[in-house]
Amino acid sequence: MFRFHSVFNILSDFRSYSHKRGNFMSTLYLCSQKTKLRFMDNHFVLTTFEDEYGRSYEVKRISGRQIDSVLAFGIIAITREALTYCMSNGITVSYFSSNGKYIGSSVSNEAKCSELKLCQYARYFNDVHRLYLAKMIVMGKIRNQIATLKYFSHNRDNAAEQVDQVISQMEMHMKRIGSAESVRELDGIEGVSASLYFGIWRRFLPGELGFVRRIKHPATDPVNAMLSLGYTLLTNLIRGIAVARGLEPSIGYLHEQHSNRPSLACDLIEEFRAPIVDRFVVRGCNLQQFRPEMFSENDPVKGVRFKGDFIRAFFSSWEMFISKNVREYGVAEEDRKDLISLIVRQVDRIAGVIRNGGVYEPFRF
Known part of the structure; x- marks a missing residue:
């Protein structure tokens, strides 16, 4: 547990x-x-x-x-x-x-699973293997974004038609993944799909929170501030589990290497962004757990952020949310796992593919 x-x-x-x-x-x-x-x-x-x-x-x-x-x-x-x-x-x-x-x-400098790291480097420098893993990561992300939109629109008759239109367009772009010839092309597919996905979010959020579109840094509204914080927390959680497994966090397959970026964790978070962080933020906003008065005014440099100790409410709700078992496609309710167990499983899955080849199966919401 x-x-x-x-x-x-x-x-x-x-x-x-x-x-x-x-x-x-x-x-x-x-x-x-x-x-x-x-x-x-x-x-x-x-x-x-x-x-x-x-x-x-x-x-x-x-x-x-x-x-x-x-x-x-x-x-x-x-x-x-x-x-x-x-x-x-x-x-x-x-x-x-x-x-x-x-x-x-x-983190500790103790070397762990050097053989696994060598396999990870080899997969990265093998264009065929790298492109395959990158395709599976993007596929998992878009598929879960679509499932999350369906989840959001449940019992929202006023949004159903527009959601169906957006999903149809996202599915069209998802079909392009198989024929993509480079990681850069996959980045383009992922970017267009993300724009479509967040473009309909205003349908699901209280208007007073001011969300218009996804803006990373600096956040221009409370929703973007919470999304960025949630993604950061989840990325570092995945990073820690990947390191414990013996993987090199800086070597990813969809995300390029940049200074101080755990690219592998950035890869693995993609399939969890929508069903975990996005669901958490939208749910909390609609339950009024997160309200406009909890946030600062938009600063040109720092953006919008929690005021004072209001960030405690975010952490408290986050812990409660991720401690619950997560719905998973094709899995009976009694067999569902909590988030940490799912992340450990996905880290083990990608480690197995890195070491032995085979099919990588992303988490499916």
Whole structure:
């Protein structure tokens, strides 16, 4: 079983934890500003910064055995002892700005599965294999976007006709994937489909949130801000699982290599964007979990972002959402898996194809 806990509610569930590593994955979110993460007596200890008199106060204490990854947002200090423990125990520490922009990660330098990495490099430099994997990634993304549009339009009679038209156009572009001769051509197909997909989103969202189209950075409205934050969280979750599996996160097949970009995680998130992050954001907006007053005004440089501690509401809802089992095409309700289990399965699937060849089967919503 995989579990997610935030720094502000982790103590309430201590009894539910197993003390055996590997039975679950727990992420420690650090979003209380001007706090410090220490490591003492086999525990992570979150304290306030020292005041003018040299005093600090303990906020939380969590056993080191219960944490598999740490996400630090904004002004968070992590001591050398805490970082050393993380590096020695395979715990990835990821750093973000206060508005959720990914800055970088600290991971152990221990070499794992060198043979798998060599296979991964070989697949990347083999044009036929690389193009095949890139095609499957784009196919999985567009197919799940279509399924998510159908999910959004359920019981929305006023949107049904327009949704059907958009889906018809997306299906037409999806048919072009098989004959694509380059990754660049696939990028074009994916881009056109994404434009069609987000072009109808206003039908599903409250008008006061101001969503017009997908804009990445800086976000111009609350919906875009939450989408970017959700994609960042999910990408880094996938990255951590891929690293633990022994894969090289910077070597992807659809996404080119760029400095400080986990291209493989960027590949694998594509099949999960619509059914996970997009569904989460649209659902939260319609349930009024996320309201205009929770966000700042649009800044020309920083864009729109959560005000103050409102970002806690996002994390709390996110944890609850991803802890539930996910609907999967052709899978009975009693056999569905939670998000983390699905990601582990997909990472294992692509690792198997990288090592042994064969067919890669994307997650299908």
